[in-house]
């Protein structure tokens with residue numbers, strides 16, 4: 001089995017030579033241009049200060065994701081939202097989990113956990129080998145994030161309680177996994193398998209993973225490239241503008257043109273708030289206020 005996999009990977013890497021989708025750089029082998037629904041809530045030790053039972057109360061909480069290209073400013077914007085209203089809870093993208101895969105994650109295990117690898121780095125270094133593995137893990141970690149019950153303070157607060165997730169199980173599939181498939185970094189078999197379990201899980205979890213709205217932070221890929229450079233995340237050193245162009249197109253097809261084939265009824269009708277993320281808001285209180293007002297109006301209309 002390992003041999004088969006090895007042969008497949010070798011074949012894919014040979015095929016990638018001269019493939020404009022996969023350009024080797026010094027630091028990386030990739031530029032990869034080429035509600036009010038009723039929800040059952042999970043309760044876990046880490047959710048002690050979270051609502052764990054009453055459905056009627058928690059159905060008040062709306063759930064929204066922030067979507068957008070790499071380095072468009074999602075985390076920065078999420079921090080702004082977090083400080084703007086105590087009825088809003090921002091749930092960050094679980095990127096640190098991808099950067100630090102832990103061994104021995106079984107509950108009750110006595111041996112201490114150890115970092116085994118950085119899957120984000122591996123995916124950028126060898127996308128043919130690691131993209132499918134990456135998408136299984138990113139999707140599972142997003143699922144966990146989306147299943148988090150809202151903190152109790154959200155329900156005590158005045159105003160409209162909202163959980164805001166940075167990306168979602170939907171962008172996992174309709175932006176990244178789809179893009180990797182189109183770039184041949186995910187094989188047709190892997191894509192078929194991914195789609196099968198993704199649909200199964202999303203349908204099984206039903207209302208628990210549904211969203212009421214999406215905030216789309218939109219900016220030209222060149223602006224994202226500039227910000228990606230200034231952020232300087234080590235794993236992203238080899239990312240090229242061409243890759244951000246492709247991801248931008250996927251966002252546009254899904255959220256603006258609505259031409260991406262979707263497989264979940266509620267998602268087809270989901271309200272989208274589009275914001276011009278190319279504007280600098282951190283140093284401009286007026287722009288910040290405008291954004292917050294738009295978001296408030298959007299949330300109250302969901």
Ligand SMILES: Nc1ncnc2c1ncn2[C@@H]1O[C@H](COP(=O)(O)OP(=O)(O)O)[C@@H](O)[C@H]1O
Pocket residue numbers: 068069070071072073074075076077227228230231277278279280281282
């Ligand atoms: N509106 C903005 N104007 C100028 N710089 C921004 C803006 N939003 C984010 N940045 C900067 O761009 C970089 C990427 O932002 P970040 O929030 O980490 O993006 P994302 O979470 O979408 O990957 C950071 O260095 C951040 O300070």
Ligand SMILES: Nc1nc2c(ncn2[C@H]2C[C@H](O)[C@@H](COP(=O)(O)O)O2)c(=O)[nH]1
Pocket residue numbers: 068069070071072074093095120123134135138171172176177180236
């Ligand atoms: N191949 C994938 N890469 C992903 C996915 N989700 C995020 N990412 C990458 C993109 C960035 O390098 C980093 C964090 O993203 P930000 O936009 O928050 O900076 O992780 C994915 O599903 N597949």
